[in-house]
Amino acid sequence: MKTDGVYVDTVGAYIPDRWVSVEQAVEEGLYDEFSVQYGTGLTAAYIADDLPALDMAVSAARQAFRRSAVEVDDLDFHVHCTAVQHGPEGFYAPGYVLRELGASGVPSTDVRQHSNGLLAGIEIAVGQLTGAAGAENALVTAAENFTSPLIDRWTGFGTGFTASDGGAAVLLSGQGGFAAVRAVNSGTLPELEQWHRGEESLLPFRGEDRKASSTMELLSYFNLHVMPLDKCMEMIHDFELNVVHRSLVDAGLNAADLRWVVAANSDSRMIDQTKMQPLGLPMSRSTWDFGKEYGHMGACDMAVSLNHLLLNGMLSPGDHILMTTSASGWVSTSAVLTILEIPAWARKQPVS
Template identity: 45%
Template sequence: MKINGVFIDSLGVHLPEWVASAEAEGASDYARGEFAAAGLKGTHVAGDVPAADMAVLAARSAVTRSSAQLEAIDYHVHGSVYYQVPEGAYAPAYVLRELGAGEIPSLDVQQGCNSMLGGLEAAIGQVTGVAKRNNVLITTATNFSTPLINRWGDFGTSSIFSDGAVAAVVNGRGGFAEVRSLASGTLHSLEQWHRGEESLLPPDGSDRKYFNMGERSQYFVDNVMGFAELFEKFGKFDLGIINEAIVDAGLTSEEISKVISINVDKRMTEHALMRPLGIPMDRLVWEYGSSVGHAGGADIFITLEHAVRTGELVPGDHVLMTSQGPGWVCSATVLTIGELPAW
């Protein structure tokens, strides 16, 4: 969809302690070698700092940098990836209470690694629709520090799970970036890819099963759909979504100045994204993200914040951002950088 009059006013990031992939405890020598070949330099580990608390820290930073005061925030979208709060509790309410925000409406977007773009899509509707919200806060955070997950190997060696948080303030008045378009979709024929053979029934009282996304994915490949068909399906689907976003922005792929995608093996991004779009690899904003790790839905906005703050993005740049999540969901947005913010 073509977007008019929606802007990203500010961004806030919180990243905990950094750990180099070459020095990772729990990673095999083979995995370390594969990370090096993929260009993945490290990740961030939060330890006993909850994801929801990191979301609060990122939100405080975003609000401090925003042209709006905290009391002017009138809607909140939180993206849940992995564990946020105990079952039956509500993560957005925790974030808002800790932040000291007003008693405003909120939404929990459970789109996994697509959660920030899913949140942006919801925010666009709130700003441009009948609600006419003034300032929408979007947050997401992850903490994979649990014995139930091996961040160094549970999803192969094409990415490393990372802990961290990001927040954005979106409005209809102005900001450093204008949202030109956003496209999204759900390829539900791949829903079982991230579910595997897990039961849909409530827990039966037995010990919680080790959370291994790689095992679920392998079950799907072995029993439902082979690799070749799987990659063909989601590759074609993702490129359709991305091209829709570019066209709706009134641009061509040649006019895209920079591309920001999730933090995975650079070779995968080149073959699955950049080459099919005909965009040179030197337009991929990747170097910083290669040391951040894959922090769920936060990746692309963490990279955006860094690229704006360090001057890698400049006024006039057209930026394509894309992410994916379980389901299989994919979203893409095109931003135009209007100015460099004070921060």
């Protein structure tokens, strides 16, 4: 989908103060030495303890508004993205964010696409900004707190991830901003839906003892009983590359034109083999080098990385950025941005 007249006005990010290195996690028996020696390159996880994910989303949104000339009262649309449950069953997360911001009467939606959520939310917001809704601005928020007995942040998502807590926000505008959204495309590969479900029941929780979720157990079941891993990876490669190519074509760009490729913060080899090599680009054009320090914050990675690039003087007007994510389902979204200017709030000394 080629997009015209859609801009990134501001971004916001919330990173908890407390972090645990992989070495400390190994010492405490939380992470295994093999994963470190295996060479994932991941260095730490940020931990929010008892701070709710939604409060981090609100903090990130407030920062985005402080950086913008748009007032909260002028907000036209809101999308919130989740990977894990953000409150009691039946609870509506976007309503909490909007209430805390003081944005009453704003239409909203909840996107549950896990790591793919922020880009999926941007795609929805583009429709509001360019379609019949006639919105002038839209807020997309995301946040995660993986501190839960049902989640193992160190090994529950496989050796390629350390799950970090954090919040993020992207404020989009139809009037202007520091970056133009050139294209957004997405797709679903339903043949792999069961990959992240295994043999689990589709019925709601019935009261039996619940255990911590293990993505690796679900994947292993699917690969053993339904489809081998090499076939899954082949399908994902072709599917995701097609989504990316559609966005590049819509933006009128070649892969060589990209200054940065922003992918989910994960194992360096995963990013290299699934994102960079298919595009013929070196890892030096990926955001992995600092993403490994943050860990994987679910849908937040895209905005957190963009915030980092801006605050650390790593962007210039004219730079093209590809953002690409995927998640269980199997869903994938890609977006292409072009930097128009460096906003005033980002013209400061580098920060970590």
